[in-house]
Amino acid sequence: xxxxxxxxxxxxxxxxxxxxxxxxxxxxxxxxxxxxxxxxxxxxxxxxxxxxxxxxxxxxxxxxxxxxxxxxxxxxxxxxxxxxxxxxxxxxxxxxxxxxxxxxxxxxxxxxxxxxxxxxxxxxxxxxxxxxxxxxxxxxxxxxxxxxxxxxxxxxxxxxxxxxxxxxxxxxxxxxxxxxxxxxxxxxxxxxxxxxxxxxxxxxxxxxxxxxxxxxxxxxxxxxxxxxxxxxxxxxxxxxxxxxxxxxxxxxxxxxxxxxxxxxxxxxxxxxxxxxxxxxxxxxxxxxxxxxxxxxxxxxxxxxxxxxxxxxxxxxxxxxxxxxxxxxxxxxxxxxxxxxx
Amino acid sequence: xxxxxxxxxxxxxxxxxxxxxxxxxxxxxxxxxxxxxxxxxxxxxxxxxxxxxxxxxxxxxxxxxxxxxxxxxxxxxxxxxxxxxxxxxxxxxxxxxxxxxxxxxxxxxxxxxxxxxxxxxxxxxxxx
Numbered sequence: 001x002x003x004x005x006x007x008x009x010x011x012x013x014x015x016x017x018x019x020x021x022x023x024x025x026x027x028x029x030x031x032x033x034x035x036x037x038x039x040x041x042x043x044x045x046x047x048x049x050x051x052x053x054x055x056x057x058x059x060x061x062x063x064x065x066x067x068x069x070x071x072x073x074x075x076x077x078x079x080x081x082x083x084x085x086x087x088x089x090x091x092x093x094x095x096x097x098x099x100x101x102x103x104x105x106x107x108x109x110x111x112x113x114x115x116x117x118x119x120x121x122x123x124x125x126x127x128x129x130x131x132x133x134x135x136x137x138x139x140x141x142x143x144x145x146x147x148x149x150x151x152x153x154x155x156x157x158x159x160x161x162x163x164x165x166x167x168x169x170x171x172x173x174x175x176x177x178x179x180x181x182x183x184x185x186x187x188x189x190x191x192x193x194x195x196x197x198x199x200x201x202x203x204x205x206x207x208x209x210x211x212x213x214x215x216x217x218x219x220x221x222x223x224x225x226x227x228x229x230x231x232x233x234x235x236x237x238x239x240x241x242x243x244x245x246x247x248x249x250x251x252x253x254x255x256x257x258x259x260x261x262x263x264x265x266x267x268x269x270x271x272x273x274x275x276x277x278x279x280x281x282x283x284x285x286x287x288x289x290x291x292x293x294x295x296x297x298x299x300x301x302x303x304x305x306x307x308x309x310x311x312x313x314x315x316x317x318x319x320x321x322x323x324x325x326x327x328x329x330x331x332x333x334x335x336x337x338x339x340x341x
Numbered sequence: 342x343x344x345x346x347x348x349x350x351x352x353x354x355x356x357x358x359x360x361x362x363x364x365x366x367x368x369x370x371x372x373x374x375x376x377x378x379x380x381x382x383x384x385x386x387x388x389x390x391x392x393x394x395x396x397x398x399x400x401x402x403x404x405x406x407x408x409x410x411x412x413x414x415x416x417x418x419x420x421x422x423x424x425x426x427x428x429x430x431x432x433x434x435x436x437x438x439x440x441x442x443x444x445x446x447x448x449x450x451x452x453x454x455x456x457x458x459x460x461x462x463x464x465x466x467x468x469x
Binding site: 037038039040041042044046075076077130131132133199201204205206208212218219220221222223224225234237238245246247249253279281 | 427428430432433434435441443445448450460461463464465466467468469
């Protein structure tokens with residue numbers, strides 16, 4: 001009787017050890033993350049995959065897609081397609097790749113529906129500012145360059161795959177839209193590699209797809225535009241699956257002068273920093289629209305901005321110049337605000 | 342001791358095993374949850390080259406394809422004081438006390454307060 005009991009105990013212990021071993025060795029999908037400096041920022045790709053090897057191969061391939069795209073639309077690189085377009089402003093149309101054509105066509109679309117609140121031809125104005133050295137251009141210089149800012153003077157020929165800036169001196173800067181598009185391109189590539197869930201975060205321009213291994217959506221923190229400490233102070237958390245989110249804020253590149261904040265989001269109609277918002281977060285189906293809309297809504301301000309996002313079927317969180325938060329109805333289902341917001 | 346072992350039930354032994362497994366797992370999980378290491382890490386060509394405390398002021402000169410990049414640590418903050426790359430975005434970023442400065446042309450990444458890409462607990466990405 002005693003021996004039978006001992007045998008039962010031994011069998012139970014053996015079973016428990018085997019179970020523990022089986023659990024630790026099972027190949028359940030895991031979350032893998034990698035960060036790489038690309039497009040003058042840090043890009044982090046997170047994927048759900050069956051193994052480290054599978055994740056690494058897919059992430060590295062997606063990184064190379066972002067790198068190649070980034071090289072084509074680099075404002076500062078002489079060899080980029082964007083630099084060729086800018087050099088040939090008022091001279092010749094320039095043949096470009098489908099990716100560059102794609103991002104420019106979408107930039108023109110967002111410029112049109114926002115009535116020029118977003119305008120990629122803001123280059124001649126933005127290049128006169130230096131937010132680090134606190135250099136503010138003269139009022140005359142800002143006024144003079146305004147005539148060069150007009151997205152209607154970007155001529156795209158889809159059949160020939162060319163882009164032409166109609167006036168000499170025009171400069172196109174795709175910084176307000178390119179990272180969102182890069183996230184879109186990387187996500188498409190990850191899907192091609194067989195990845196069913198993950199996040200592409202080109203700095204704050206994020207594309208989340210699928211669900212985490214525990215079948216819950218991804219948690220994306222939204223930064224508080226007025227940080228209380230060095231730690232990432234979050235204003236809210238969005239629960240996202242198959243959505244893109246981007247944020248533009250007056251705290252990214254700025255300087256203070258006589259109590260006024262001069263930041264990098266310029267109003268294309270005046271050439272001066274737009275003053276009606278602290279930050280704008282947009283949630284949409286595509287990264288490029290989330291990215292482009294944040295700038296447009298920031299420039300338009302809460303009232304006109306809300307109308308634009310509602311008409312366009314995307315969701316937004318706007319923190320206005322006084323810190324008041326405005327949201328679209330769809331935000332309630334996706335975003336939880338921290339206490340005090 | 343023998344009596345103690347004899348008096349334990351199968352359930353006790355299972356609980357004991359589970360507790361051992363949980364404590365071993367805890368070592369790995371806590372390592373993952375709390376980023377270790379120094380305050381300021383300078384990575385060159387993807388490899389960490391300098392690991393520096395943020396409480397000691399200093400200048401570090403890092404050679405690269407566009408000449409020397411001068412990194413300054415002062416009052417717990419860090420900045421790129423001097424860069425010779427074409428866009429000098431790293432220099433324009435100014436002082437940071439958390440996050441990262443990236444100089445793509447010189448293949449330099451400076452991170453403060455943890456590894457590049459570190460996130461708050463329970464958060465998968467941050468926008469803003």
